[in-house]
Amino acid sequence: MNLAAKDIRHNLGRFVLTAIGIGLLLMTVLGMSGIYRGMVDDAMVVVDRIGADLWVVQHDTRGPFAEISRVPANLEHRVRAVPGVASARSFVSHNVQREHRDEPLRMNVHGLAWPEDNGAWVTLTAGRPLGQAHYELIADASLGLALGEKLKLGKDTYTVVGIAKGMVSSGGDGLAFFTTQDALAIQVDLPGDALRLERAARVQRAVAQDLGQVQPLLLERGAGMASGIPALGPPMVSAITVRVAEGVDAAQVAATIAAWPDVSVHTRDDQEALLVRGMIDKARRQIGLFRVLLVVISTIIMALILYTLTLDKIHDIAMLKLMGARNPMIAGLILQQALLLGALGYGIAWVLGGWVFPRFPRRVLITSEDLWALAVVVAIISVFASLLGIWKAMRVEPNKVLA
Amino acid sequence: MTQTSKKPAAVEALGLTKIYGSGNTEVIAMKEVSLSLARGEVVALLGPSGAGKSTFLTAIGLINPPTAGRIVIGGEAVMDGPRALVDLRAFRRRHLGFVFQKANLIPFLKAVENVAIAMEINDVSPRAARKRALELLDYLGVGDRARNLPDALSGGQQQRVAVARALANQPSLILADEPTAALDSHRGRQVMELFRQVAHEHGSAVIVVTHDHRSLDVFDRTYEMEDGELGAKHSPPAPTANSTPSA
Ligand SMILES: Nc1ncnc2c1ncn2[C@@H]1O[C@H](COP(=O)(O)OP(=O)(O)O)[C@@H](O)[C@H]1O
Ligand SMILES: [Mg+2]
Numbered sequence: 001m002n003l004a005a006k007d008i009r010h011n012l013g014r015f016v017l018t019a020i021g022i023g024l025l026l027m028t029v030l031g032m033s034g035i036y037r038g039m040v041d042d043a044m045v046v047v048d049r050i051g052a053d054l055w056v057v058q059h060d061t062r063g064p065f066a067e068i069s070r071v072p073a074n075l076e077h078r079v080r081a082v083p084g085v086a087s088a089r090s091f092v093s094h095n096v097q098r099e100h101r102d103e104p105l106r107m108n109v110h111g112l113a114w115p116e117d118n119g120a121w122v123t124l125t126a127g128r129p130l131g132q133a134h135y136e137l138i139a140d141a142s143l144g145l146a147l148g149e150k151l152k153l154g155k156d157t158y159t160v161v162g163i164a165k166g167m168v169s170s171g172g173d174g175l176a177f178f179t180t181q182d183a184l185a186i187q188v189d190l191p192g193d194a195l196r197l198e199r200a201a202r203v204q205r206a207v208a209q210d211l212g213q214v215q216p217l218l219l220e221r222g223a224g225m226a227s228g229i230p231a232l233g234p235p236m237v238s239a240i241t242v243r244v245a246e247g248v249d250a251a252q253v254a255a256t257i258a259a260w261p262d263v264s265v266h267t268r269d270d271q272e273a274l275l276v277r278g279m280i281d282k283a284r285r286q287i288g289l290f291r292v293l294l295v296v297i298s299t300i301i302m303a304l305i306l307y308t309l310t311l312d313k314i315h316d317i318a319m320l321k322l323m324g325a326r327n328p329m330i331a332g333l334i335l336q337q338a339l340l341l342g343a344l345g346y347g348i349a350w351v352l353g354g355w356v357f358p359r360f361p362r363r364v365l366i367t368s369e370d371l372w373a374l375a376v377v378v379a380i381i382s383v384f385a386s387l388l389g390i391w392k393a394m395r396v397e398p399n400k401v402l403a
Numbered sequence: 404m405t406q407t408s409k410k411p412a413a414v415e416a417l418g419l420t421k422i423y424g425s426g427n428t429e430v431i432a433m434k435e436v437s438l439s440l441a442r443g444e445v446v447a448l449l450g451p452s453g454a455g456k457s458t459f460l461t462a463i464g465l466i467n468p469p470t471a472g473r474i475v476i477g478g479e480a481v482m483d484g485p486r487a488l489v490d491l492r493a494f495r496r497r498h499l500g501f502v503f504q505k506a507n508l509i510p511f512l513k514a515v516e517n518v519a520i521a522m523e524i525n526d527v528s529p530r531a532a533r534k535r536a537l538e539l540l541d542y543l544g545v546g547d548r549a550r551n552l553p554d555a556l557s558g559g560q561q562q563r564v565a566v567a568r569a570l571a572n573q574p575s576l577i578l579a580d581e582p583t584a585a586l587d588s589h590r591g592r593q594v595m596e597l598f599r600q601v602a603h604e605h606g607s608a609v610i611v612v613t614h615d616h617r618s619l620d621v622f623d624r625t626y627e628m629e630d631g632e633l634g635a636k637h638s639p640p641a642p643t644a645n646s647t648p649s650a
Binding site: 001003006007009010011315316319320321322323324325326329397398399401402 | 457461466467492493494495496497499501503507509510511512516519520521523524525529552568580
């Protein structure tokens with residue numbers, strides 16, 4: 001007969017409560033790997049949808065997904081001149097947090113190379129791609145903006161013309177697509193006073209330099225708009241995305257551009273690898289450590305419960321030994337309870353997770369790989385958790401029956 | 404009362420001594436106790452509390468090793484002083500049955516399971532174990548409570564389940580330490596008679612520690628223990644045993 005099952009039936013309440021507790025912990029372990037997977041997947045979706053074969057970025061940086069990269073917008077023209085390049089577009093991406101409807105609105109502002117790119121490649125659930133050079137945006141659904149809603153960013157007001165799905169930055173912020181011009185305007189949106197101060201400072205800098213002395217015109221221009229003095233401050237974009245022409249080896253094109261001293265080139269695979277290794281790596285390690293911690297906590301809780309369940313049975317175990325029960329039978333009693341507890345906890349984690357995770361603010365992606373890995377981990381911690389109880393049971397003397 | 408039994412004694416204790424603790428706290432619970440029982444013999448052990456009866460019984464029961472002396476069961480030397488000469492647990496499983504003052508039933512097993520587990524431990528198939536357990540419980544008059552957990556049984560019913568458990572493997576030696584203390588005298592006597600019946604039917608040797616002087620006529624022999632020493636053998640009221648080798 002199965003002693004483990006009969007004992008559990010006798011202690012059902014305590015056993016089920018423990019299983020629920022373990023289940024919740026395991027669900028959290030599962031959820032954490034799911035959060036990481038969701039993060040990677042979200043980031044990949046964006047890299048994937050942008051569909052660039054090559055990313056030309058600031059020299060020795062790892063691209064806009066990893067760190068700040070600034071390249072002059074006119075790099076686009078240089079890249080376009082390289083043989084084998086089908087198209088080159090400037091890529092602008094930055095995070096902003098602004099007040100909207102009296103609540104903070106965080107979004108990842110993404111520039112589309114209008115007019116070549118109107119965002120037709122973005123998966124829309126409603127509305128349309130951009131239709132004009134200014135004052136329109138496509139917003140990811142996660143930003144909670146409605147079609148037709150007006151959004152004041154800086155000095156301009158923009159209208160939501162399309163709603164996108166699944167476009168989230170690796171930081172978890174929804175993407176908002178503008179034309180590159182608008183994206184840059186939003187990025188460098190300075191209040192009037194700041195502009196005036198900067199212009200004055202610019203004149204001071206020019207006065208202090210040889211250049212200002214030799215070219216007095218600069219002093220005049222310096223007090224005006226930044227666009228009037230392109231030589232002093234070319235507009236910067238994050239990167240240039242390149243599509244390679246049909247039948248051309250991307251590596252060849254990359255090698256050509258990489259030879260330029262002022263930029264670095266990454267392939268799409270590089271970019272994805274960088275995303276995973278670089279930016280998300282810390283998050284992964286952080287989440288990984290939490291998972292380890294939770295697994296350890298689960299093991300300790302399981303061990304304690306199994307130990308107390310064993311202590312409660314110590315008299316019965318002594319009686320079994322008195323009757324001549326073999327050690328494997330007694331150890332099996334405890335081990336089976338541990339495995340059952342683990343299995344039940346795992347089941348609860350699975351079912352509860354399936355219900356809870358879709359309600360999380362960020363995508364929680366549970367892969368069958370992770371489910372298998374957790375099953376193995378649970379089996380292992382169940383065995384470990386039973387060791388303390390088994391150790392105790394093995395040490396009981398049969399004459400303890402008389403105590 | 405001769406010492407000429409040809410067959411090996413069911414159980415033989417030779418000069419058993421047990422000392423608990425050491426130095427100031429030393430207690431000599433059992434002093435040079437020797438006793439030999441033939442198969443089928445039923446013996447009562449009397450004596451005041453603290454006399455060493457339980458110490459003796461548990462020593463012979465292989466759960467409380469003596470400080471000195473030898474124990475031979477079924478012709479096989481099993482203990483030499485505190486040293487075990489065989490696998491004690493396996494030996495208990497096959498040859499010994501215990502009943503204590505408390506029933507010590509396993510609380511999460513039904514009555515029938517409490518009896519069957521003793522047989523399953525002894526490698527009897529679950530089916531056969533259950534069948535025999537039900538028969539035993541019927542025989543002991545608690546067949547109708549077979550599917551109850553111990554909690555739902557009265558003290559007397561529990562004790563009868565415990566007796567059934569002790570008899571389940573048809574042990575060659577049954578050790579009972581005040582088994583009827585929790586029973587009324589009628590039921591107590593029933594249990595004693597049951598021991599005798601089993602002893603005579605299966606040839607088991609039985610040692611029963613008891614305070615119940617009214618049931619002494621059931622036993623082949625009666626011993627008195629005092630201050631750790633076995634002595635003053637009482638004659639049985641009616642000679643029922645065939646051979647009674649003495650210590
Ligand atoms: N585990 C023990 N440790 C120390 N002394 C013990 C222990 N068990 C019994 N004793 C002592 O041994 C003596 C005999 O005890 P016991 O065999 O239980 O007697 P009885 O069963 O006849 O009442 C008593 O003095 C008791 O206090
Ligand atoms: Mg006693």
